[in-house]
Amino acid sequence: MARGAIRIGVIGCGFYAQNHLHAWQDLASEGAALAAVCDVDTGKAEAAGRAFGVPFYTDAATMLAGDRLDAVDIVTRHNTHRALCELAISRGIATIVQKPFAPTWEDCLAIVEAAEKAGVWLAVHENFRFQTPMRHVRRVIDSGAIGAPSWARIMFRTGFDVYRTQPYFYDEERLAIADVGIHVLDLARFFQGEVERISCETQRRNPKVRAEDTATMLLRHRSGSVSVVECTYEARRDPDPFPETLVEIEGDKGSIVVLPGSRLRVSSNGVTTEENVCSPLRSWTTVRWHVAQEGAFLACRHLLDCLQRGVRADTSGQDNLKTYALVDAAYRAAVEHRAVAPEELNESAGAPRSKARGAQ
Structure with a gap:
């Protein structure tokens, strides 16, 4: 993928996903473009969409079909990871998935093999x-x-x-x-x-x-x-x-x-x-959580x-x-x-x- 603006969609807008959302927003000057958010909880999806000024969805397939995305960041519970990864991979979209990778070794291996077969870039957000x-x-x-x-x-x-x-x-x-x-x-x-x-x-x-x-x-x-x-x-x-x-x-x-x-x-x-x-606080990190929040950003x-x-x-x-x-x-x-x-x-x-x- 050539250097330039990378349009990113985030799936999952819950507690920990806020760190990912803020991180992608902060990385705008380095070429990240937070383009869309999705959560099955309408309230969470709408709140994130309004807070970060992007379209929001409650269905991942609809988001992937509706927005031209270069990458998707999956920040949901691990029992949803395989289906969401395979959905993104099937559309040729670079895929980032929050740890733990998936519930079972078989699921993890299936995701990796699907990405390799499709030639799609895949990474785990092990921070x-x-x-x-x-x-x-x-x-x-x-x-x-x-x-x-x-x-x-x-x-x-x-x-x-x-x-x-x-x-x-x-x-x-x-x-x-x-x-x-x-x-x-x-x-x-x-x-x-x-x-x-x-x-x-x-x-x-x-x-x-x-x-x-x-x-x-x-x-x-x-x-x-x-x-x-x-x-x-x-x-x-x-x-x-x-x-x-x-x-x-x-x-x-x-x-x-x-x-x-x-x-x-x-x-x-x-x-x-x-x-x-310890590095300086960012605008959205706090004293107690900073080391973990900055780890997500980095x-x-x-x-x-x-x-x-x-x-x-x-x-x-x-x-x-x-x-x-x-x-x-x-x-x-x-x-x-x-x-x-x-x-x-x-x-x-x-x-x-x-x-x-x-x-x-």
């Missing part, structure tokens, strides 16, 4: 790796300041009431790992590379929820490094760092620690430095740039299969009380080893 503190961590790793990473702990631990804005969480069959664990597992890949095997212990600490609200995972990476990945909605911390992800990474030359408040501490060859890596910026240059996104559908495979492997590991290689699940679900392992 934690775009948060400013996480980009700083990646840059420090790439600089060689701590040497080769050999151990890490990546934590998303909060007691914030996520059920207030997402009450359907109470009835989800898969919760903590599928909702936020997928983000921290993606960060483990982003920082330390692909995973050889994963172990997992889950807990349901809140009796009101149906699924797990806490997970503690142990990953062995192909490089030989090890990471501990933690996620919970039942932490009792004061102050609560929500919605920040805290990170510790050790290498043979030093370490990186991400502390609450977007503070980055780097120890390298015996010298320790600390800085605040993810959209990356996706826009890739669309304009006609290149695959870092979080392409194929790449996200690797993260999704870790989610499914974690659930299997928790049930079977053993370490699980992601390839085991991929092969048992019918994915060829070459596609599961070699996806870029």
Whole structure:
């Protein structure tokens, strides 16, 4: 797709979609054109259309047929993703889909295969790796300041009431790992590379929820490094760092620690430095939510740039299969009380080893 204005339609105008809508609006100077919005809830669709000055729809097929769109950003619940992705792909429209990719591995694979067959650009809006503190961590790793990473702990631990804005969480069959664990597992890949095997212990600490609200995972990476990945909605911390992800990474030359408040501490060859890596607020971000909201903006910026240059996104559908495979492997590991290689699940679900392992 040539560089120029990219006309984008957003499907889903709920709680989190507001971040996407504001992001695309802010990216107008860089070539994004928010062209239409859609939601099955008429009130939400109309409110978004009026707020952002674009046509609104309550039916995705009607929007895709009625507006000349270059790309569609799907920000709906994951059980709708496959049908909406396949609809957009069938019309040759570049497709962005919010994580989690889809409810099952089979659905994810079907979406990727549909896009590949049609030659349509596809990406997952996996945004934690775009948060400013996480980009700083990646840059420090790439600089060689701590040497080769050999151990890490990546934590998303909060007691914030996520059920207030997402009450359907109470009835989800898969919760903590599928909702936020997928983000921290993606960060483990982003920082330390692909995973050889994963172990997992889950807990349901809140009796009101149906699924797990806490997970503690142990990953062995192909490089030989090890990471501990933690996620919970039942932490009792004061102050609560929500919605920040805290990170510790050790290498043979030093370490990186991400502390609450977007503070980055780097120890390298015996010298320790600390800085605040929080970026300035945008007009629509707030102090508490800024790190997450800006992560959504920066993810959209990356996706826009890739669309304009006609290149695959870092979080392409194929790449996200690797993260999704870790989610499914974690659930299997928790049930079977053993370490699980992601390839085991991929092969048992019918994915060829070459596609599961070699996806870029």
